[in-house]
Amino acid sequence: MITPVFKREFLGYFRSPVAYVFLIAFLVISVALAFSRYGGFYRANLASLDAYFQFYPWLFLFLVPAAGMRLWSEEKRSGTVELLFTLPITTLEAVLGKFLAAWAFLTLGILLSFPMVLTVAYLGDPDWGVLIATYFGAILMAGGYLGVCSLMSALTKNQVISFVLSLVACAVLVFLGLSGFTDTLAAVFPVSVADAVSNFSFMTHFDSFTKGIVDPKDVVFFLSLMGFTLFLNVVVLER
Numbered sequence: 001m002i003t004p005v006f007k008r009e010f011l012g013y014f015r016s017p018v019a020y021v022f023l024i025a026f027l028v029i030s031v032a033l034a035f036s037r038y039g040g041f042y043r044a045n046l047a048s049l050d051a052y053f054q055f056y057p058w059l060f061l062f063l064v065p066a067a068g069m070r071l072w073s074e075e076k077r078s079g080t081v082e083l084l085f086t087l088p089i090t091t092l093e094a095v096l097g098k099f100l101a102a103w104a105f106l107t108l109g110i111l112l113s114f115p116m117v118l119t120v121a122y123l124g125d126p127d128w129g130v131l132i133a134t135y136f137g138a139i140l141m142a143g144g145y146l147g148v149c150s151l152m153s154a155l156t157k158n159q160v161i162s163f164v165l166s167l168v169a170c171a172v173l174v175f176l177g178l179s180g181f182t183d184t185l186a187a188v189f190p191v192s193v194a195d196a197v198s199n200f201s202f203m204t205h206f207d208s209f210t211k212g213i214v215d216p217k218d219v220v221f222f223l224s225l226m227g228f229t230l231f232l233n234v235v236v237l238e239r
Helices: 002-013 017-035 056-068 073-078 080-084 091-111 114-123 128-154 159-175 179-188 191-198 202-210 216-238
Strands: none
Touching (some): 002 091, 017 056, 056 091, 056 159, 056 202, 073 080, 073 159, 091 216, 128 159, 128 202, 128 216, 159 202, 179 191, 202 216
């Protein structure tokens, strides 16, 4: 019974202009950053999308909570969550259906950047293995962010509070992997502790994909994060 929930949620995104605004904003901001002096797309003088994808963890930090804040908070506020659970589906099926629909929507946003691929292909000879690995990593990372946001959304009826909670939780999982933070941690604690902490960061695991490395431990991290947060999502809704 996941499919009916998935269809209802996914098609629901496109019944509102907000979805189109979100997709356009995501593409415009990401491309603008890549071509800005901070992105250094032209300065790199390479047929590569490194300048484009380097901003993804930071873009996701704001855009995924914006996309996910209504997943459960709006259902709770409007009272439709009770109606949803009167259907012959389990809580797990409802959670998975809504999550997969939102993940598919985010994946669509990521894949709409395909013109950037055509641009680098026109300018030179890109490493297609790196490009494919990076897109795969970006989609997995979006799922990781979304799992956290779905859980935060289940905790409140207020979308703004859901957004703030998601932003804070995801920010922690970003900052744990920043070199400045890990260097400071390594100066106080053993390096093994700093490495262990950084392994909980989105940045740490996405970095391998941007180098064309699909490491099983990075795939497992994102899938485990999704699984853990969705499990907690079910627990929160059933309590």
